[in-house]
Amino acid sequence: MDFTNKHQRHYFFLYETGRETPWKYTELEPGNEIFISVCSTFAGHVVRGNPTENLDGKVRHNLGTVVELAWERQANGTNRSWGYISLLEGCDGGAVLTSTDGSGVTTGFSKNILVGAPFKALSNKTDGSVVLDRTVEPGANVAALKYELCLLDPLREAFIIQTFRPVVVTENGRWDLTFYPGTY
Ligand SMILES: *[C@@H]1O[C@H](CO)[C@@H](O)[C@H](O)[C@H]1NC(C)=O
Ligand SMILES: *[C@@H]1O[C@H](CO)[C@@H](O)[C@H](O)[C@H]1NC(C)=O
Numbered sequence: 001m002d003f004t005n006k007h008q009r010h011y012f013f014l015y016e017t018g019r020e021t022p023w024k025y026t027e028l029e030p031g032n033e034i035f036i037s038v039c040s041t042f043a044g045h046v047v048r049g050n051p052t053e054n055l056d057g058k059v060r061h062n063l064g065t066v067v068e069l070a071w072e073r074q075a076n077g078t079n080r081s082w083g084y085i086s087l088l089e090g091c092d093g094g095a096v097l098t099s100t101d102g103s104g105v106t107t108g109f110s111k112n113i114l115v116g117a118p119f120k121a122l123s124n125k126t127d128g129s130v131v132l133d134r135t136v137e138p139g140a141n142v143a144a145l146k147y148e149l150c151l152l153d154p155l156r157e158a159f160i161i162q163t164f165r166p167v168v169v170t171e172n173g174r175w176d177l178t179f180y181p182g183t184y
């Protein structure tokens, strides 16, 4: 199975919380970067995807790694943002979220944990691409949960267990977000 998807262009979709269709999306060549701006009260998430699925106007295609982000203006006028990497709704590859405010805080993981995953831990996106299955109801996959906990630190690298969400903050409102090989 191809767990890197090197054969296709890489699309990323930005969803506003509560909306089923993307707000913005971008296409990137591997190794390239882009700056995306949002309004100062934005809350939502970034996912891998492909236009055929994510722009079909139907219910959000949410099986895969989710990068949750939100911004909040502080009393002193700074625009604080917080974020985390969630695998609760599946994992289609690694992502690393790093603060750019000089604090150096970071969360996420870069290793391709799809490689070597047990078959029982896998599922398919609507277009058939293979992902690690969701770990929360409805349809929580215990094999996926156990596998992720063997490889990742739930206190630091990703939101995997409901009781702990490894949130990081950037005080200047800007993030450095990198997606690593995975499926789209
Ligand atoms: C602004 O306020 C936030 C939250 O209280 C604080 O963390 C941050 O350091 C402050 N920034 C400046 C530039 O004073
Ligand atoms: C915070 O965001 C607002 C709205 O975009 C902007 O006007 C303001 O300059 C930002 N604050 C800082 C400290 O950059």
Ligand SMILES: CC(=O)N[C@H]1CO[C@H](CO)[C@@H](O)[C@@H]1O
Binding pocket: 119, 122, 123, 124, 128, 129, 130
């Ligand atoms: C876990 C699972 O159902 N995997 C299926 C994903 O789709 C491929 C073919 O598209 C099947 O071979 C897998 O069994």
